[in-house]
Amino acid sequence: MHLFHLSTRVNERTLPLVGLLTYRSDIYGIRANKKQIPKDPKFYGEPDSFPVANIIECSETDHARIRRHLSYGFSESALYAQEPYLTKYFELLISRLTEQIAGPQNGVVDLVRWYNFLTFDNIGELSFGEPFDALANGDYHYWINNISTLLKFGRIQAFGHRYPILGSIIKYGMFFVPGFGKAAMEHVEYGQKKTAKRIGLQTDRNDIMSYPFQVLRHNNSNGMTTAEITAAGTALILAGSETTAGALCAATFLLLSDPDRMRRARDEVDTAFGSETEITLKSTLGLKYLLAAIEESLRMYPPVPVRLPRRTRPDSVEIIDGHVVPGGMSIGTHQWSSNRSPRNFTDPDSFIPERWLKPPPDRYVDDDLSAVQPFSQGPRNCLGRNLAYAELRCVMARMLWNFDMVLCEQSRDWMQQDVVTLSPFYLPMYLTEVATVGLMGNNNLLSVTSITVVYIKTRIFMLVDRRRSAIENYRAYTRSSGGTLPDDAWIMDEIDGPDVSDKETVLTFAKMTANDYIAEPGTGDWNQISGRFNWSASFGWLGDGLRGHIYADETNSTIIISLKGTSPALFDGAETTTNDKLNDNLYFSCCCGQGGSYLWRQVCDCSTGVYTANETCITEELHNKDRYYESAIDLYTNVTKVYPNADVWLTGHSLGGAMSALLGLTFGLPTVAFQAIPDALPAARLGLPTPPGYNGLLPQTRKNTGIFHIGHTADPIYMGACNGVGSTCTWAGYAFESACHVGEMCVYDTVGDKGWRMSIGTHRINNVISDVIEAHHVDINISNDQNFNVRNTRLVGMFGQNNHHDGHHFLYEYNEYIYYIYLQDARMVWM
Ligand code: HEM
CATH class of the missing domain: 1.10.630.10 (Cytochrome P450)
Structure with missing residues (x-):
């Protein structure tokens, strides 16, 4: 049974049932x-x-x-x-x-x-x-x-x-x-x-x-x-x-x-x-x-x-789609029906x-x-x-x-x-x-005080082609084949980055990310960021997803993207709580946050046991486009579109710290992350490209990342210790099983030096600013050859988390810049 039109009412001179339900060129087309x-x-x-x-x-x-x-x-x-x-x-x-x-x-x-x-x-x-x-x-x-x-x-x-x-x-x-x-x-x-x-x-x-x-x-x-x-x-x-x-x-x-x-x-x-x-x-x-x-x-x-009707001439006989159509008949294809x-x-x-x-x-x-x-x-x-x-x-x-x-x-x-x-x-x-990306149009020029950011040359091992499309191809390749990219896909570049040995610089970054918990710049506890960075706009505040602020210097030559961390009632505000928890348990849990506790929020169906999961399934889940990492990539892409020639730096706290680090690893961007949830597990699962000589499944061994993880020893989230049955995180419904950070760790030993007890309360960024960075940090002495003199500081060292559970040994062995003290040589802090 063939239909030409479905929805037009049929009268006696309309041919109701002829031909395939397909556009007919023998009605409309040029006819030889x-x-x-x-x-x-x-x-x-x-x-x-x-x-x-x-x-x-x-x-x-x-x-x-x-x-x-x-x-x-x-x-x-x-x-x-x-x-x-x-x-x-x-x-x-x-x-x-x-x-x-x-x-x-x-x-x-x-x-x-x-x-x-x-x-x-x-x-x-x-x-x-x-x-x-x-x-x-x-x-x-x-x-x-x-x-x-x-x-x-x-x-x-x-x-x-x-x-x-x-x-x-x-x-x-x-x-x-x-x-x-x-x-x-x-x-x-x-x-x-x-x-x-x-x-x-x-x-x-x-x-x-x-x-x-x-x-x-x-x-x-x-x-x-x-x-x-x-x-x-x-x-x-x-x-x-x-x-x-x-x-x-x-x-x-x-x-x-x-x-x-x-x-x-x-x-x-x-x-x-x-x-x-x-x-x-x-x-x-x-x-x-x-x-x-x-x-x-x-x-x-x-x-x-x-239906765009045509009417056969009264004296004609037409053959349409093999059917004989007499004169005086209205015929036509109904476009919508043909298309559907x-x-x-x-x-x-x-x-x-x-x-x-x-x-x-x-x-x-x-x-x-x-x-x-x-x-x-x-x-x-x-x-x-x-x-x-x-x-x-x-x-x-x-x-x-x-x-x-x-x-x-x-x-x-x-x-x-x-x-x-x-x-x-x-x-x-x-x-x-x-x-x-959702900037609120509130590009306030904030008042200038004396805070400045010190620049230093930072060496970063980065991909040569860092266009988004190329990176997505690399990631797809890494995920599907587990392979590494050829050596010539990488370059060791030396670019301007923030000097994390400078207290004011670290403080400035910490204040920027503290502001990420405040929607309206200039209100509440907003920190005036000034000196070179005095222009600010906000993103993401109208939805429940990735939030934060963007800072730029007056010439827009350096842009800092700052990402907000988790907002459980436990820590800070509450509007993004649900989405944050979903992302937390997806990126940082071994097994979709559904393994060990009835309080954990199940975020995917890949768990196969209490602490086991189907890796391929999780990898797929992580690539779901509405996740924070993907949003962070969108954000970065958009920022670079507007400021194609600017240096982009990143910062963030907690979940935002981890996301900024993942983004930094992807594009080779200097990043200062505070109290970040250990990010090595998602870095591996996301298939972030790995430079020659490294194993993509052990991204924590990487050097020259440009990523600095700042934190202190009493924060169980930063230290990768907020897990297990009795932990506060578990009770609050968070499954944090990722233990290692990728990049350099700058750790204040608040447990050793101040005798603090490890507690989730020390995770808040405002506490970190006032009780750790402002109270402890003295300028790091950088000698002429820019070696990092740890002994002059309260920084207890920069260490690789692959040694995280290894014991108490530590060694100081310095490379030419402070930024890439070998991970395996770093100090292990016992908690
Ligand atoms: C997506 C946009 C458009 C669609 C889907 C569309 C669709 C059509 C269709 C189906 C016909 C045939 C009507 C019939 O047999 O009775 C037609 C005819 C016509 N369209 Fe469009 N049209 C579009 C845009 C335009 C534009 C931008 C113009 C010019 C500014 C235009 C000018 C005409 C004219 C002049 C005819 C009559 C042609 C003739 O009988 O020789 N259309 N259009």
Whole structure:
């Protein structure tokens, strides 16, 4: 049984059951030696009934002439010539949306409106030589509102076309309906006014109307009349605005509903361009994944989802898909049904851009991609196809480049709408600038005091190619093969880093991360960070995920990202408690936090016993994109996008300390972590690339990491001792079984020197600042050859956690810089 249309009501002259539920080129396409099957006048209206021929409804003869004249402006090369006009509005869209972030709605925008503003302005500029100023005013022009009104009535009219007597009543009666009559009159008048103005423009502008106007000026009898040009302009406004806006909404919505695919599309954009100006009509052709996502959006949400009926000539007999179709029959493919048919697609209701890639995954090789024809085919297919794709590519790339978007709750069912025009359907979402990942726009210049950060040359063994995409490939490779990368993938670089032997520097970093527990800079116990770092902004405070602040010096040449630690009621605030605990137990527990205690929160299903788990399963879990490590990578990527030439340093406390260390290890960034949960276990599981000569499963043996773990011996979390049945962490529901840190450890011996008892209470960053760093730290003496003179300090040493449980021995053996005292030679502190 074959269906052409499902949702249209069947009448006696509509062919109900013919053909595969697939787009039929033998209805719409060019037919060898045969005339095209004309548009169904009962749907479109009799061509003769229109006072002026317009491209959508006119007869075939008029159509050939009008289409020829209009086509020039829509070719690929003509569009490149018009690119400056388009770019003007792409940029305006982004800047107007950016303004909304700091606006009264705090970044909540209805994308339906904004995408419509853009497409109306674009097509206004290209057809009439000026926009509707919808973007500039942030509102629909009255003419656009009229179009919406007309479209609503258009549906009634289409009904009228099918039933002649009723149709004529509707046709004339509608002019007496207050809204419609006024809208129709204004619509016609405004179109005429605009065309007259455009004709009057003595300009060498190159836009889609240039050619018809040129022909008109030469009084060519085969050209288009002024009235026809007016009608064409109006038709283009109608055909080219809400359709494209709808496709943009769908692509945005579908990507936002699928974080992994969104990330892939965004990564592609991030990797492809160095700056936003590189996003052009041509360059976006290379965004294979984004293009696939756009095709898939058009499949799932065809902006013209209906059956576009054609009617066989009364005296003809057609063979369609092997079926004999008599004369006078209405036939057509219903786009939405064809696109969603399981006969044409595997997983038809799922958003799978990969099915459009070449080659597609095995599962989708049998998909019939030709079933999707959102722009129709043949002589009356969409004239604006190239323009629509150009807008889709460029706008999507710019949106992904500029914004982080989150769907508002009201948008969740956006796809469930069942009518064609978009106007009534809001698509609210929350926008933040990608540049700052949820920065609160509170870039206060904090008052300057005397604190400074001392710089020193730091040697870090880092990957040569540290682009995000390359690193993700490396990680995938390391995870799948357990292999190490070739030697030439690494370089030992010497870069500016913070001097952790300097007390004020350490204090500054500690205060920065203490601020991570405070949402609003400058309030409560906020520490004024000053000297070189006096610019601050916040990220993540609107959600329950990764939080913190970003600091920059006045010239933005050094940026410090500071990450907040766990917020259990036990330690600090409580808003992110649940998510923090989930991440804690995922990254730092051996076995998904479900092994030993009923208090632990089960965070994955990989545990196989009390202290055993399926390693592969856990590794997969860690790569779940909403985890903190992935968020930290997003954050870093975004920061570097805005400050491509800045040195980026990291800091953090506790969980934030561990995350900053993992991020630092990944990208080779100087990091000062405070009281960090031991991070070697997640570093190994995440498959962080390992330099030559090291074992990726023992990252704690690495040297020259640029990571400094500052802490003290009375903190059981930092010391990797907060585990076991009787530990406070276990009672609080945290399973911390990771024992080793990667990088250098700077340990204050508060147990040995001050006689402190090990207690979770000593973990708070504010206690560490006042009772440990301020109270203990004296400047470390760095001799000329920069050897680290431990004896002058209260720092008890820097030691490698691979020796963590080894015993009491310690040795001082110094390398040329303080930063890479050999791990195996470091002092072990007994607790
Ligand atoms: C994603 C966006 C778009 C989609 C899905 C789309 C879809 C379509 C479809 C399906 C048709 C055939 C209608 C029929 O057979 O009755 C059509 C026709 C047409 N479209 Fe589009 N369209 C889009 C954007 C545009 C744009 C941007 C323009 C121009 C500014 C445009 C101008 C036209 C014109 C002039 C026709 C009539 C062509 C003719 O009959 O020769 N469209 N469009």
